[in-house]
Amino acid sequence: MRHRAEVIALLLPLSIACNPEGSVEVEPGNIWSEANDVRRRFASVVFDTLWTYGSIDDTVLQMPGEIVPAPHGGVYVFDLAASRAVHIDEAGRVAWVRGRRGQGPGEFMDVRALSEDHDGGIVLADHGNGRLVRLDPDGNLVREVPLLIEASYVDGIAAVEGGYALYTNGEPSLMIVNEDGREKARLANPSVAWERIHWMQRTGDVVSWSGDAWVLGFEVGNGWYVIRGDSIAAYPYVEHTSFPVMTVTVATEGATTTTTQRLPRVPYSGSTLSVRGDTLGVFFEGRSPDRNRTLDLYDLTTGAYIHSVATPRASDVVLAEDGTIYLLSRRSGLYPIVTALKPRKGGNS
Numbered sequence: 001m002r003h004r005a006e007v008i009a010l011l012l013p014l015s016i017a018c019n020p021e022g023s024v025e026v027e028p029g030n031i032w033s034e035a036n037d038v039r040r041r042f043a044s045v046v047f048d049t050l051w052t053y054g055s056i057d058d059t060v061l062q063m064p065g066e067i068v069p070a071p072h073g074g075v076y077v078f079d080l081a082a083s084r085a086v087h088i089d090e091a092g093r094v095a096w097v098r099g100r101r102g103q104g105p106g107e108f109m110d111v112r113a114l115s116e117d118h119d120g121g122i123v124l125a126d127h128g129n130g131r132l133v134r135l136d137p138d139g140n141l142v143r144e145v146p147l148l149i150e151a152s153y154v155d156g157i158a159a160v161e162g163g164y165a166l167y168t169n170g171e172p173s174l175m176i177v178n179e180d181g182r183e184k185a186r187l188a189n190p191s192v193a194w195e196r197i198h199w200m201q202r203t204g205d206v207v208s209w210s211g212d213a214w215v216l217g218f219e220v221g222n223g224w225y226v227i228r229g230d231s232i233a234a235y236p237y238v239e240h241t242s243f244p245v246m247t248v249t250v251a252t253e254g255a256t257t258t259t260t261q262r263l264p265r266v267p268y269s270g271s272t273l274s275v276r277g278d279t280l281g282v283f284f285e286g287r288s289p290d291r292n293r294t295l296d297l298y299d300l301t302t303g304a305y306i307h308s309v310a311t312p313r314a315s316d317v318v319l320a321e322d323g324t325i326y327l328l329s330r331r332s333g334l335y336p337i338v339t340a341l342k343p344r345k346g347g348n349s
Contacts (some may be wrong), residue, residue: 031193032223032236040238040296043307047341050324051089051092054337056263060086061095061336066113067328069274069321071120072137075338077328078124084109085122088233088338096139103129106141114155115208117142117165119125123164125154127234132157132164132181133228145181156206158214165227167206168200174227190225190232196222200263201243207273207280215280217270220244224270226300235303238296239286241269267291270277274319279306283318295320312341 016217039288054061061080067340070076073090084099089112102214109128121136125147134142151170158165161184163178174187189195194202204218209226217224221243225234230317244266250259268285275281285291309325311318317328327339 001069002329025212031191031197031234032240033253036217036226038238039308041086042290042310046344047312047325048344049110049338050342052337052339053088054335055091056335058335061338064328064330064336064338066111067317067319067326067338068122069319069324069326070137071116073223073324074340075319075326076114076116076122076334077338078111078114080111083111084223085124085135086236091339098135098141105144106133108133113154113167113205115157115159115206118159118266123157123159125157125166126153127154132177133283142306143179145179146175147181149175149181149183151175155203156216158206158208160208160214161212165206165208167216167307171199173199177338185226187230187232190234197243198246198261199247200261201246205273207275209278209280213300215273215300217273217280217282218243219268219270220266221269223279224273224298226303227273231340233303235298237269237284238305238308239269239284239288241267241286272317272319274321275300276320276322279320281318281320283315292316295325320336 016059033187056097062079063078064077066078067075070087077086079086084097084102086097087095089095099106108126111124111126113209114122117134119132123132126133131144131146133144136142151168153169154166156167162311163176163184167173167178172186172189175183176185178184202218202221204216206214206216208214213228215224215226222241224236226233244263247262267287270282271285278300281301282296284294284296290310293311295309295318299306312325315327315329319326325341330336
């Protein structure tokens with residue numbers, strides 16, 4: 001997901017009197033070395049604006065969190081405040097709006113992950129209702145199925161051959177479910193270093209590549225993975241970003257002991273992921289002067305860094321799809337704006 005608050009907190013009531021009160025910092029370590037001989041290189045690209053959606057008179061988008069490209073143009077958006085899905089078409093018009101907050105058919109409680117579905121619609125992981133929700137390209141409800149997994153939180157979902165890849169807070173965190181929401185396979189953690197990092201410290205997102213191949217990228221860590229079947233290949237981001245330090249505080253009141261786990265607000269790394277062909281686009285925040293404007297491109301077949309593209313303005317979400325770049329900005333005044341850009345011919349994007 002791409003919309004975390006300044007502080008992430010998890011409250012767990014425990015009945016363990018032996019746990020002393022106070023705070024301790026949990027250092028996660030790093031999976032990749034900070035040393036990196038590759039430096040970011042920006043391609044020279046000039047963009048033309050295809051369309052812009054959002055204005056002070058817009059009553060559709062309130063607090064958009066996730067966007068994914070729609071296969072026939074435009075984007076699917078999930079609005080966190082309104083608990084509904086929106087399709088903005090290839091001309092920048094609202095094609096349909098579906099959903100509201102609730103537990104009934106076609107209603108949503110807490111969607112933090114969505115993906116383009118196998119049929120060109122969208123699939124949403126609604127962990128508030130504990131289910132997968134599928135909408136077709138016209139926004140019609142196709143199916144809702146219980147998500148029958150040993151995890152309480154889904155951080156990312158991607159449609160893959162035979163079902164869906166999930167990135168969760170379970171252990172292990174990587175799994176495949178079928179279209180009935182039942183677990184098909186659970187992948188082993190990629191490394192010993194991974195296991196030393198709490199799931200809150202390794203928050204991330206996933207995106208489909210092709211067939212049974214998919215990609216996981218850390219949002220506040222320092223690298224990404226290509227996953228195909230049981231095979232997992234790991235690659236570093238071009239800019240190193242350390243995993244955050246988690247503070248664990250234990251407090252006792254009467255017979256109840258409460259453990260609070262908190263993460264500081266740190267620079268995002270892979271804020272959003274997108275795939276076009278064999279190229280992975282990673283919208284990167286980091287600490288550079290071009291933060292919130294940098295789309296790093298990688299070769300999915302080799303893991304090699306290709307080059308970077310600077311967007312015309314700072315954004316919260318950037319996606320590349322079939323020669324179009326979509327920007328979502330929640331910081332453009334009082335209302336969110338979605339923009340579609342097209343690189344001019346002759347560019348290197």
